[in-house]
Amino acid sequence: xxxxxxxxxxxxxxxxxxxxxxxxxxxxxxxxxxxxxxxxxxxxxxxxxxxxxxxxxxxxxxxxxxxxxxxxxxxxxxxxxxxxxxxxxxxxxxxxxxxxxxxxxxxxxxxxxxxxxxxxxxxxxxxxxxxxxxxxxxxxxxx
Numbered sequence: 001x002x003x004x005x006x007x008x009x010x011x012x013x014x015x016x017x018x019x020x021x022x023x024x025x026x027x028x029x030x031x032x033x034x035x036x037x038x039x040x041x042x043x044x045x046x047x048x049x050x051x052x053x054x055x056x057x058x059x060x061x062x063x064x065x066x067x068x069x070x071x072x073x074x075x076x077x078x079x080x081x082x083x084x085x086x087x088x089x090x091x092x093x094x095x096x097x098x099x100x101x102x103x104x105x106x107x108x109x110x111x112x113x114x115x116x117x118x119x120x121x122x123x124x125x126x127x128x129x130x131x132x133x134x135x136x137x138x139x140x141x142x143x
Contacts, residue, residue, distance in 0.1 A: 003057045004029060004070075007050065013039055023069075029054065031072045040072050044079060047072050048107065080113050087117035087139075111137050 001018045008016055008031070016033035029051075031039070040047045051070035058066050071077075111128055114137040118126040125142045128135055 026067045026069050028069045036072050040075050083113045084117045087114050
C-alpha cells in the first residue's frame with residue numbers, strides 16, 4: 001500500500017485513505033479521498049494501469065500469486081451501474097434493429113458487465129468482436 005500511496009502523491013493526490021478488502025480470491029485496494037480524478041483517468045484507464053503496477057510490485061517476490069484490484073472512490077460500482085443502464089436500451093434494440101455495437105466496453109471487465117446485463121433478456125444475445133483495442137460488444141437477435 002505504501003507503493004500506491006507514493007505513486008498517488010507523485011500524481012498530486014495526497015492524504016488518501018487506502019484499505020484492503022478481500023472479494024473472493026481477489027484483494028481489492030479501496031482508495032478514497034479528494035482530487036482522485038487523475039488517478040481514475042478516462043473511463044478508468046489510469047486506475048487499471050495503477051492496478052497493474054501494484055500487482056507487479058506485490059507479486060515480484062516468490063510465493064503465492066496475489067490477484068489484486070484497485071477501486072478509487074467506488075468508481076467500479078458506479079461504472080458497472082452506468083454500463084448496465086447503457087446496455088438496457090440496446091437490449092431491446094438488438095432484437096428489432098439488428099446488431100447494435102456497444103462502443104463503451106473497451107476492457108474485458110467492462111465487456112463482462114455488458115454480457116451479464118444482456119444475458120437475462122429474452123430475444124437478444126451479446127458477442128465480443130474485434131481484436132485488441134478495437135474489441136467491442138455487439139448485441140444481436142438471439143435466433
